[in-house]
Structure formats: structure tokens, C-alpha cells
Amino acid sequence: MRHYEVVFMVHPSQSEQVASMIERYQTNLQKRGGVVHRMEDWGRRPLAYPINKVHKAHYVLMNVECDQEAIDELESAFRFNDAVLRNLIIRREDAVTEPSPLVKTGEERERSDSSEGSSRRDDSVRGGDADSDSQSD
Known part of the structure; x- marks a missing residue:
């Protein structure tokens, strides 16, 4: 076949x-x-x-x-x-059998959107901690 x-x-x-x-x-x-x-x-x-x-x-x-x-x-x-x-x-x-490039880019886009959202939250938490440390000195 x-x-x-x-x-x-x-x-x-x-x-x-x-x-x-x-x-x-x-x-x-x-x-x-x-x-x-x-x-x-x-x-x-x-x-x-x-x-x-x-x-x-x-x-x-x-x-x-x-x-x-x-x-x-x-x-x-x-x-x-x-x-x-x-x-x-x-x-x-x-x-x-592997996913096509069109599907891969869609999955990568979803992953990057979710990871950007979590990294932004991490940065804001870290930024808040760093500011409070610098203000206390």
C-alpha cells in the first residue's frame, strides 16, 4: 500500500x-x-x-x-x-505521523502565552520583593 x-x-x-x-x-x-x-x-x-x-x-x-x-x-x-x-x-x-508545522506553531504559541503570563506574575512578585528590600535599607 x-x-x-x-x-x-x-x-x-x-x-x-x-x-x-x-x-x-x-x-x-x-x-x-x-x-x-x-x-x-x-x-x-x-x-x-x-x-x-x-x-x-x-x-x-x-x-x-x-x-x-x-x-x-x-x-x-x-x-x-x-x-x-x-x-x-x-x-x-x-x-x-508528527504534527504539521501549522499545528506546532499553534501549540508553541499557546505555550508561550501561558509561560509569558506566569513569568510576568513571577517578575511582578520578584519586583515587589526587591522594592520592599531596597526601601527598608
Whole structure:
């Protein structure tokens, strides 16, 4: 079986149905003997250019291992689903399981925000102690 990277964009008005679409596509792949190595829901993001007068879309990334028939079926499902604005299927040499750079930057941003907040609190506590020491001398 071959490895593929699949990205598809869903119309923003259909964002509520993305979870069920992902589940349906994953079960179809698994029924045909495919394996989903990575699945990332990137959420609603702005498009580089308008597609059918739409400026945002819901992005989903999947890395799968399956045969050509399963990919053909997935591509057909994308084609006949009006909610899918665009899709891209790329053949990969090996399975990719680590988080994508987009997800990594989001996690790093969350970590830095939380660590900045705690370091600010630590600085204010330290600053308050240092001021009280200098005033007592």
C-alpha cells in the first residue's frame, strides 16, 4: 500500500458537519484496508484568494496508507460533495505521523502565552520583593 497526504477545504457554512465528514472518510478508508496515520483539523482559516465568493474555509489534513482504489473512492466523494471547495492528494514516500508545522506553531504559541503570563506574575512578585528590600535599607 502507498502513503498519501490528503488536504481538503470545506465551505465555512458547513463547518458543523466537518467532524462527521472526517469520520465518514476515515471509515471508508479503513473499510478498504487503509490506515490513517495522522489527522489534523486546522479549523477555519482565510483563503489566499476567494473561491466562489468565499473568503474562508475549514481545512483538514490527513496522512493515510491505502491502495489506489481507496484513494479513487475518496477523490470521488470529494468531487460529489458540494461542501468541499478544494482538495489535494499527494503521494508520499513514507508515513508522516508528527504534527504539521501549522499545528506546532499553534501549540508553541499557546505555550508561550501561558509561560509569558506566569513569568510576568513571577517578575511582578520578584519586583515587589526587591522594592520592599531596597526601601527598608
